[in-house]
Amino acid sequence: xxxxxxxxxxxxxxxxxxxxxxxxxxxxxxxxxxxxxxxxxxxxxxxxxxxxxxxxxxxxxxxxxxxxxxxxxxxxxxxxxxxxxxxxxxxxxxxxxxxxxxxxxxxxxxxxxxxxxxxxxxxxxxxxxxxxxxxxxxxxxxxxxxxxxxxxxxxxxxxxxxxxxxxxxxxxxxxxxxxxxxxxxxxxxxxxxxxxxxxxxxxxxxxxxxxxxxxxxxxxxxxxxxxxxxxxxxxxxxxxxxxxxxxxxxxxxxxxxxxxxxxxxxxxxxxxxxxxxxxxxxxxxxxxxxxxxxxxxxxxxxxxxxxxxxxxxxxxx
Amino acid sequence: xxxxxxxxxxxxxxxxxxxxxxxxxxxxxxxxxxxxxxxxxxxxxxxxxxxxxxxxxxxxxxxxxxxxxxxxxxxxxxxxxxxxxxxxxxxxxxxxxxxxxxxxxxxxxxxxxxxxxxxxxxxxxxxxxxxxxxxxxxxxxxxxxxxxxxxxxxxxxxxxxxxxxxxxxxxxxxxxxxxxxxxxxxxxxxxxxxxxxxxxxxxxxxxxxxxxxxxxxxxxxxxxxxxxxxxxxxxxxxxxxxxxxxxxxxxxxxxxxxxxxxxxxxxxxxxxxxxxxxxxxxxxxxxxxxxxxxxxxxxxxxxxxxxxxxxxxxxxxxxxxxxxxxxxxxxxxxxxxxxxxxxxxxxxxxxxxxxxxxxxxxxxxxxxxxxxxxxxxxxxxxxxxxxxxxxxxxxxxxxxxxxxxxxxxxxxxxxxxxxxxxxxxxxxxxxxxxxxxxxxxxxxxxxxxxxxxxxxxxxxxxxxxxxxxxxxxxxxxxxxxxxxxxxxxxxxxxxxxxxxxxxxxxxxxxxxxxxxxxxxxxxxxxxxxxxxxxxxxx
Numbered sequence: 001x002x003x004x005x006x007x008x009x010x011x012x013x014x015x016x017x018x019x020x021x022x023x024x025x026x027x028x029x030x031x032x033x034x035x036x037x038x039x040x041x042x043x044x045x046x047x048x049x050x051x052x053x054x055x056x057x058x059x060x061x062x063x064x065x066x067x068x069x070x071x072x073x074x075x076x077x078x079x080x081x082x083x084x085x086x087x088x089x090x091x092x093x094x095x096x097x098x099x100x101x102x103x104x105x106x107x108x109x110x111x112x113x114x115x116x117x118x119x120x121x122x123x124x125x126x127x128x129x130x131x132x133x134x135x136x137x138x139x140x141x142x143x144x145x146x147x148x149x150x151x152x153x154x155x156x157x158x159x160x161x162x163x164x165x166x167x168x169x170x171x172x173x174x175x176x177x178x179x180x181x182x183x184x185x186x187x188x189x190x191x192x193x194x195x196x197x198x199x200x201x202x203x204x205x206x207x208x209x210x211x212x213x214x215x216x217x218x219x220x221x222x223x224x225x226x227x228x229x230x231x232x233x234x235x236x237x238x239x240x241x242x243x244x245x246x247x248x249x250x251x252x253x254x255x256x257x258x259x260x261x262x263x264x265x266x267x268x269x270x271x272x273x274x275x276x277x278x279x280x281x282x283x284x285x286x287x288x289x290x291x292x293x294x295x296x297x298x299x300x301x302x303x304x305x306x307x308x309x310x311x312x313x314x315x316x317x
Numbered sequence: 318x319x320x321x322x323x324x325x326x327x328x329x330x331x332x333x334x335x336x337x338x339x340x341x342x343x344x345x346x347x348x349x350x351x352x353x354x355x356x357x358x359x360x361x362x363x364x365x366x367x368x369x370x371x372x373x374x375x376x377x378x379x380x381x382x383x384x385x386x387x388x389x390x391x392x393x394x395x396x397x398x399x400x401x402x403x404x405x406x407x408x409x410x411x412x413x414x415x416x417x418x419x420x421x422x423x424x425x426x427x428x429x430x431x432x433x434x435x436x437x438x439x440x441x442x443x444x445x446x447x448x449x450x451x452x453x454x455x456x457x458x459x460x461x462x463x464x465x466x467x468x469x470x471x472x473x474x475x476x477x478x479x480x481x482x483x484x485x486x487x488x489x490x491x492x493x494x495x496x497x498x499x500x501x502x503x504x505x506x507x508x509x510x511x512x513x514x515x516x517x518x519x520x521x522x523x524x525x526x527x528x529x530x531x532x533x534x535x536x537x538x539x540x541x542x543x544x545x546x547x548x549x550x551x552x553x554x555x556x557x558x559x560x561x562x563x564x565x566x567x568x569x570x571x572x573x574x575x576x577x578x579x580x581x582x583x584x585x586x587x588x589x590x591x592x593x594x595x596x597x598x599x600x601x602x603x604x605x606x607x608x609x610x611x612x613x614x615x616x617x618x619x620x621x622x623x624x625x626x627x628x629x630x631x632x633x634x635x636x637x638x639x640x641x642x643x644x645x646x647x648x649x650x651x652x653x654x655x656x657x658x659x660x661x662x663x664x665x666x667x668x669x670x671x672x673x674x675x676x677x678x679x680x681x682x683x684x685x686x687x688x689x690x691x692x693x694x695x696x697x698x699x700x701x702x703x704x705x706x707x708x709x710x711x712x713x714x715x716x717x718x719x720x721x722x723x724x725x726x727x728x729x730x731x732x733x734x735x736x737x738x739x740x741x742x743x744x745x746x747x748x749x750x751x752x753x754x755x756x757x758x759x760x761x762x763x764x765x766x767x768x769x770x771x772x773x774x775x776x777x778x779x780x781x782x783x784x785x786x787x788x789x790x791x792x793x794x795x796x797x798x799x800x801x802x803x804x805x806x807x808x809x810x811x812x813x814x815x816x817x818x819x820x821x822x823x824x825x826x827x828x829x830x831x832x833x834x835x836x837x838x839x840x841x842x843x844x845x846x847x848x849x850x851x852x853x854x855x
Contacts, residue, residue: 032733165568
């Protein structure tokens with residue numbers, strides 16, 4: 001197992017390097033650069049001299065290979081450089097947003113798990129009953145309704161009926177838990193609902209499949225309690241694909257809540273991503289792609305380990 | 318006058334009644350209500366995030382709105398009387414007879430937030446950085462001061478600017494809201510220090526900036542203007558998207574967004590807030606133009622370009638588009654209502670600005686036929702993928718051109734490829750825009766200069782007549798003579814050559830909570846943002 005973990009950790013390096021090469025050169029292929037957008041985007045008359053100065057200040061006047069090597073060399077030393085847009089260290093820009101994004105992803109995951117596991121299991125146990133139909137309609141609606149749209153509805157209801165809006169600026173949970181939850185609970189519900197819909201359907205079908213297995217029939221024949229059969233034998237096995245889905249969704253949520261973050265004006269990684277791309281903030285986009293790639297790889301790795309722990313049949317070499 | 322004994326009681330009663338009426342009159346009550354009140358924190362929304370914090374380098378209002386309250390400038394626009402120019406750190410100024418030397422006397426006792434005194438040395442260091450930036454330092458408006466030869470400080474309270482030639486816009490350019498006065502000592506140590514730090518002499522002291530989230534400033538108790546600012550502090554919240562920004566104002570989490578909203582958002586805010594809202598409106602020094610690639614056929618033919626401008630019903634557009642977008646005012650190269658604007662009677666004589674659209678379209682068809690452009694000719698209109706006001710305007714233009722038999726393909730692009738295509742000449746026609754901090758021909762005419770002189774000229778033409786007229790008007794010290802040159806310039810750009818032409822000028826609509834007082838809308842969202850006169854009524 002230890003060898004497997006080491007191998008997976010080492011494999012992360014070439015994967016991330018590949019991502020780095022790809023994102024660096026793909027960004028350079030995109031038309032328009034940060035200086036052009038800065039000046040032309042605001043309609044400012046800037047003489048060529050000023051534009052060249054700005055490019056030089058950002059290091060964009062150097063050959064591509066030099067820019068790439070200096071960026072990679074920085075990453076090797078855990079120095080991600082500075083944002084071309086704000087001039088501040090990228091680690092600082094990401095750090096102030098990461099707490100919000102991770103917390104929101106965790107809260108949404110919690111909402112999704114709390115909804116999906118009981119509902120999915122119940123629907124499987126009461127297959128083709130009104131309970132099952134209700135859960136299916138509920139989960140299909142969750143898939144059909146985009147979370148940002150649900151967010152917009154929430155905001156409209158808050159404003160029209162309560163003249164109230166969740167706080168617009170982030171307060172850390174450790175500083176003021178009430179203010180923190182007041183801001184994040186609504187987007188967590190909006191995102192968690194959609195997320196739960198995916199997981200509910202997965203739980204339902206996995207539990208249904210497991211309930212038809214021979215070992216469940218054997219357990220029943222032995223006269224085991226239905227509760228024990230469900231929790232110890234059925235659910236534990238059925239959770240394997242559910243955990244995989246939840247893991248991937250979690251990884252996506254850390255950097256992918258672009259529209260929801262915009263709707264609730266959350267200062268998270270998703271919004272930073274979109275702004276950095278639209279501003280052609282190369283160094284920021286590169287670092288964010290690396291970060292989200294790392295999160296995906298890492299979460300996948302953790303999911304694999306959890307699966308091995310849950311199912312003794314799985315043994316990694 | 319002699320007052321008789323009989324008359325006097327009547328007069329006294331009348332006087333008492335008059336006095337009572339005066340006291341109870343709405344005007345007096347309003348005046349009483351309008352007495353500024355100190356205290357409170359103003360929370361406002363900003364539709365973007367600041368890049369660096371250096372005003373000399375940046376070009377976006379998203380930097381100016383949160384950062385400007387920390388700084389003073391040499392001159393400024395009168396917050397209650399735009400475009401009048403008044404001194405900020407300059408107490409007074411004089412110009413030499415030949416218009417080549419300007420002497421500014423610096424107000425005594427102005428202190429930076431670190432307690433040190435602001436002197437002429439700081440003003441010189443500031444303008445040296447803007448006009449003659451040291452190696453490795455970017456200056457966005459360096460070109461606006463190309464006329465400056467040197468700056469000197471004969472004593473610590475006097476700054477003298479020596480110009481290469483007289484300049485009509487020089488003083489107005491010194492009122493630029495971007496030209497924060499920095500401390501010379503800091504600039505000497507690190508000319509890029511102000512990109513990441515704040516230390517000025519303005520009405521508010523920097524407290525906190527959380528990137529992408531908010532900005533906080535608190536009252537400067539040592540501000541040179543006694544009794545100001547009124548506010549204890551302010552908090553700017555960065556909200557990039559329109560819907561949450563509108564929601565923030567509607568819910569009262571932000572009391573104002575200084576740049577402004579479109580008519581639909583205004584309606585939403587007013588409907589929610591009722592009499593707690595007020596709306597300030599102004600024409601805006603911003604416009605949309607159509608730029609044509611004069612290197613491509615048939616747009617290289619002035620007849621075709623004239624036909625395209627003739628086909629647009631601007632007066633109809635003004636009525637229709639102003640209800641749903643920021644587009645409103647019909648104008649030439651200068652903002653309607655500004656001192657440089659062409660009067661309507663004269664404007665309507667320019668191609669495309671007349672009120673008889675049927676006659677204009679008939680003429681457009683004739684010109685197209687004469688130029689050999691067949692009925693149903695297709696071309697592409699490149700536009701930004703921004704709904705307001707770009708998409709709305711693009712759709713309107715396509716309909717207008719369809720009415721003279723042209724078939725236009727609307728291509729909306731993300732900003733990067735859009736500007737890249739315009740700059741590279743990879744387009745037929747494109748919607749372009751301009752937004753300036755003041756009404757000033759030197760600024761508004763720059764984009765119409767020959768392509769080798771102006772990076773903003775996407776039309777790719779070279780016209781020495783225009784360049785010559787620009788130089789002449791810029792040097793003109795006589796306002797009548799300058800206006801005459803401006804009219805010639807306008808006629809050549811919009812009518813004779815129709816290289817680029819304006820669609821409409823924008824309207825600035827700022828709906829806000831009525832309790833926000835002391836702030837007056839101006840034609841530019843860049844000026845009047847230091848918040849020193851702003852106060853809260855509750």
